[in-house]
Amino acid sequence: MPAPDSLSRRDAIALLGLGALGARMLPRILTRASWAAPASAGVTPFALTDVRLLDGPFRDAQERDARYLLALDADRMLHNFRVNAGLPPKAPVYGGWESEEPWVGIRCHGHTLGHYLGAVAMMYASTGDRRFAERATYIVSELRACQQARGDGLVCAFPDGAKPLEDAVAGRRFAGVPWYTMHKIFAGLRDAHVHAATPDALPALVALAEWTWNATRDMSDDAMQRMLDTEHGGMTEVLADVSALAHEPKYLALARRFAHHKVLDPLAEGRDVLDGLHSNTQIPKFVGYQRVRELSGDAAYGAAARHFWETVTQRRSYATGGNGDGEHFFPVTEFARRLGSAKTMETCCTHNMLRLTRALFTAAPSSAVTDYYERALYNGILASQDPDSGMMTYFQATRPGYVRLYHTPEESFWCCTGTGMENHAKYGDSIYFRGDDALYVNLFVPSTVAWRARGVTVTQTTRFPETDATRLAVAAVRPARWTLMLRRPAWCAGMTVAVNGRRVRASPDAAGYLAVARTWREGDVVDVRLPMTLRAEPLPNAPDLVAFAYGPIVLAGALGTAGVTPSAQIIKNERESGNMLNAAVEIPALAGTAADVVRATRRVSDAPLAFETAGVGRPRDVRLVPYHRVAHERYNLYWKVQPT
Known part of the structure; x- marks a missing residue:
């Protein structure tokens, strides 16, 4: 990235992610001595407004997502925000995670509104459809009204108001994951400003950051670190973003206080300490550490982000780019044992790994980095949406013979529902730089x-x-x-x-x-x-189990629809994954080495990118199709190869 005195006005706006209000602030930003440019040259992403999708699977997914976003009622998501501000709600609250504890002690009330606000802002930027800008404007005006009614800048939807945050700051036992939830609200306001120039989004964002500054400024470093032992989303990233957008250095200092040194320090030193850690708790932290690196030049933060990315993508990921089992990282020697789980590859994890990948690419362009992005985009994100209903997955199981499960329209609102809303609204953000x-x-x-x-x-x-x-x-x-x-x-x-x-x-x-x-x-x-060939990719630390890929496309075995109906795949509770649709399915083994099987597999002409093995399947040969297209059928990703 060029130094501040060589930035053009448009480049500075793009680099900072500034919207219309931020653009008016730019002369002050560029002349402040405290402005810290990234330490290394990189590339600049195009704004979503500069990119338009044409006919193809990504635009199809975007259009399904757009229909779902327009079908949702913002006032139902705003219900608890208005109640907490002492204002009468305008509509009944939604079900699922918006009004219930998804599991004992965990409260995420209000997280969906943040995701939704970001999604409609990005959908407006991606399509130019003003209905999405109007949604963003309405939501921000409502959140601003809640802030003004409270008088202190806070806006939240917890059933007990600010108590979870107050308890967390005071060092008392607290309910749920309050900072994780607040991060979604921060991010929605940021995205409304950046992508849709939504009036009052930046003032609302700054007011929320100021409340956070005041609430945490008297905490000792030790107390702060104890609080960060609980999932806190991307607080480091959003506070760094507020610092850049408002050009207020204290928010960057606060972003650094939200850095969790239990993982930052060892990863910066090149040590993998991820075994047993909750995957999607960690990934947003490292997105934030890369952002701190961009704004401050602190090499340790950048080293941690890079080493984390390399560790996850090179040692801890399945062929599709997903990771984890039961939402957690596990020892890399256990891949074969974990393969039978119905709770592998949480979609939120793939979403956030793509955000980290994009940030690393922007700092230092690399085809190898984009190889992972492309793999996870096709096989994780494009695969996460039901092509019939537009609903999204939570887990994408590696269990042989299992199926995908999708959320309900109004009674789930999982974390992956929220990131799913965003995923399909922003496909244009990494095609060009x-x-x-x-x-x-x-x-x-x-x-x-x-x-x-x-x-x-x-x-x-x-x-x-x-x-x-x-x-x-x-x-x-x-x-x-x-x-x-x-x-x-x-x-x-x-x-x-x-x-x-x-x-x-x-x-x-x-x-x-x-x-x-x-x-x-x-x-x-x-x-x-771009010629493509069929290849086999072994499961990490299990060379006798292989997946097949053609170019960036991972292929799955199509195993039929026994016991599967589209309605049975729409579920309310993601914790029930693996407790349903468990019909016994025979999974053939493949005779020969992986290279033998590749040579014995041929592309067939009756469907796009379909392949069949010939004479190597035991007890029968298998048909392989793109994993992202297996929406309503049982499938298998990894195959046992048995040299003869």
């Missing part, structure tokens, strides 16, 4: 991107991954020289590039990008071929 003179193409998703500072629009047309080709068409106001950076994925068998029909002879750079530098003109066309 930009440097000073470069446009990075990271994902092969049908879409357009407007590089407004250059007067350039690029349209990507593709049926990837059904086909191995994508086309990029350039529309330019005037000829200009810049570099097109094309990611070469690790799975690619030999990428080729042609500009206006002529082959470009170049090799990927150290970061894994093929650079095409030229003077670009209106009508230039770039054709990219």
Whole structure:
């Protein structure tokens, strides 16, 4: 990232994530001596308003999510906020986690509103549909009214008001996960400001941060660390964001106080201490530590975030990019024993790993980092949505022969319901990035991107991954020289590039990008071929259990619909995963080495990306299809290979 005195106005707004109000604050921000720029050069994400999805599976998922968001009633989510502020509610509260304790002692009342506010703001930015901007404006105005009625800046929906927060700060035993829940409200207000320029979102956000500052400023460091032993979401990240948006250094100091040194310090030293820890408690912490690194230059925070990411993606993840069992990390020697669980791969964990991956990529572009992002996006996030109802998963089980289970529309409101609302609203946030003179193409998703500072629009047309080709068409106001950076994925068998029909002879750079530098003109066309091959990927520490993948697409065995109906897959209580639909399903083994099985597997023409083994299945051969498309059928991910 360039130093502050070299930032253009638009780049500074994008780097900080500023909305309209923040843009008016920019001259003051750029001249304050306390502004701390990131210590290393990176790239800048495009705003969601600059990217539009075209026809394809991601836009289909976005449209299903949009329908669900519009079907929900904001006043029902605001019920407890108004009650706590002494205002009469306008509608009855929703069920599930919004009015019940999801399990003994855990209260998350109000978390869904934060997710929902962020989702409608991002959906507005992604589509331009003003109905979502109107939702965001209404919710923020209601939250602002609650703050004003209370008079102290706090806004919350706990059934006992501020007591859980007050108890936590006082060092008393407290109910639930109050800071985890507050993080969702912080994040929703931030996203409303950043993505939709929602009036009053930034003042409401700053007022909430000020309440937090006042509430915690007299806590000793030891008391703070004891409080952080309980799940607290991404408080470090959002407070760092408030510091940047409001340009108030004390909130960055507060963000650092919310850093949990029990995990920050060992990970910064390169030590893996994750066994037995709750996965989605940890991941948002490290998203925050990377944000602190960006704003302060503190290398220890960045080292912790990078080592955590490497540990999880390289040692602790399944083929789909998901992790964990029963929401927890487990010893890496136990993958085979955990495979039969119906509570592996919590969707929230994948959501937050993608957020961390994006932050690391922005700081230091790398095709290897994006390889994980692409894998988890297709096989974790795209797979998490029911293509019929638009509802989302909590766990995505590795149990052989199991099915996906989805939340109810109004009686669940799990954490993964909330992150699910966001996931499908922001698919455009990591397809493209930009440097000073470069446009990075990271994902092969049908879409357009407007590089407004250059007067350039690029349209990507593709049926990837059904086909191995994508086309990029350039529309330019005037000829200009810049570099097109094309990611070469690790799975690619030999990428080729042609500009206006002529082959470009170049090799990927150290970061894994093929650079095409030229003077670009209106009508230039770039054709990219990305050959894919079938491969086997062993389960960590269990080489006799393998999953199959084609390019970035993980393949699952389609095992039929015995006992499965769409209505039976919609459940209220995520804790019941594995307690239903447990019909006995025979899982074939595969004869030969993994390489033998790959050679004996052929693509078939009756469905996109479908494969069948031939003569190696015991007692029968298997049909393999994209995991993200197995929505209403029993499936299997990992297969026992038995060398003959």
